[in-house]
Amino acid sequence: MKTKPLYLDDSYLKDMNAEVLEVLPEGEGQHRMILDQTVFYPMGGGQATDQGELKGDNWSGEVYQVINRDEEIWHFVKTTNTPTVGMKVHGNINWDRRYKNMKLHSAGHVIDFAMFLLGLSPKTLVPMKADHNKNPHIVYQGVLTEDIKQKLEDKSNELVSQNLKFTWYFQPLEDLQKEAIYLIPGLPTNKPLRTLKLEGIGAVADGGTQVKNTGEVGKIKIESIEKEEGLTLVRYSIAG
Numbered sequence: 001m002k003t004k005p006l007y008l009d010d011s012y013l014k015d016m017n018a019e020v021l022e023v024l025p026e027g028e029g030q031h032r033m034i035l036d037q038t039v040f041y042p043m044g045g046g047q048a049t050d051q052g053e054l055k056g057d058n059w060s061g062e063v064y065q066v067i068n069r070d071e072e073i074w075h076f077v078k079t080t081n082t083p084t085v086g087m088k089v090h091g092n093i094n095w096d097r098r099y100k101n102m103k104l105h106s107a108g109h110v111i112d113f114a115m116f117l118l119g120l121s122p123k124t125l126v127p128m129k130a131d132h133n134k135n136p137h138i139v140y141q142g143v144l145t146e147d148i149k150q151k152l153e154d155k156s157n158e159l160v161s162q163n164l165k166f167t168w169y170f171q172p173l174e175d176l177q178k179e180a181i182y183l184i185p186g187l188p189t190n191k192p193l194r195t196l197k198l199e200g201i202g203a204v205a206d207g208g209t210q211v212k213n214t215g216e217v218g219k220i221k222i223e224s225i226e227k228e229e230g231l232t233l234v235r236y237s238i239a240g
C-alpha cells in the first residue's frame with residue numbers, strides 16, 4: 001500500500017497534509033486519488049466510509065467515498081478541476097460523521113466483549129461479522145433458546161459505566177493469539193496484526209477506528225435479538 005493510514009494509529013486525527021500520488025478519472029466531474037498519507041477511513045470492517053474535503057492551491061474536491069481496493073486507499077472526489085499528481089493537499093474529514101461511526105463501532109465491540117463475559121461467545125455464539133452503519137448489528141453463528149436481551153444490555157452498560165480503556169497496536173499473530181478472546185479464521189501470518197484491547201478483558205483483531213474508552217460510547221441499547229437460519233443477529237443503538 002502506497003498510503004500511510006494515519007487513522008490506524010490515531011482515531012482522533014481530523015486533518016492532514018498529503019501529496020497526490022495517483023489520479024484516475026471516475027466519470028463526469030469525479031476522480032479517484034491515492035495520497036501518500038490519509039486520515040480518511042476507507043469503508044470496511046462494518047464501519048462506513050469517511051467523507052470530507054481536500055484542498056490544494058487553486059484546487060478543491062469533495063471526498064464522498066473512500067474505498068480500500070486492490071490494496072490501495074482510493075479517495076473518490078467530486079471536483080470541477082482535475083487534480084494532478086505531485087500536488088500538495090490538505091484534507092479534513094467530516095468529524096461529526098466519523099465520531100458517530102467510531103462510537104457505533106466501539107459500541108459493537110463493547111457488546112461483543114459483553115457476550116464473551118457472559119460466556120456465550122465465542123463458543124456457543126461464534127462471531128461472524130458486524131455492521132456499524134445505519135442499522136448497526138452483530139451477527140453470530142449459532143442460536144440460543146434463552147432470551148438474553150436484557151442480560152446483554154446490562155452487561156454492555158456495565159462495561160460502559162466502568163469506563164475501561166481501549167488501546168490498539170500492531171503485533172505478530174503469535175502474540176495476538178496469547179491475548180485474543182477469539183480470532184477470526186484466515187488472518188495474515190506474514191505481517192503485524194492490529195490488535196484492539198479492552199482493559200482487563202481481552203483483545204481481538206481489528207482494523208477500524210475506536211474511541212479511547214467505553215464511557216465515551218455512552219448508553220447502549222440492545223434493540224432486538226433475532227434468529228435466522230442458524231444465525232443470531234444482535235441489533236443495537238447508542239444514545240449519542
Ligand SMILES: [Zn+2]
Pocket residue numbers: 045105109206207208
Ligand atoms: Zn471492529
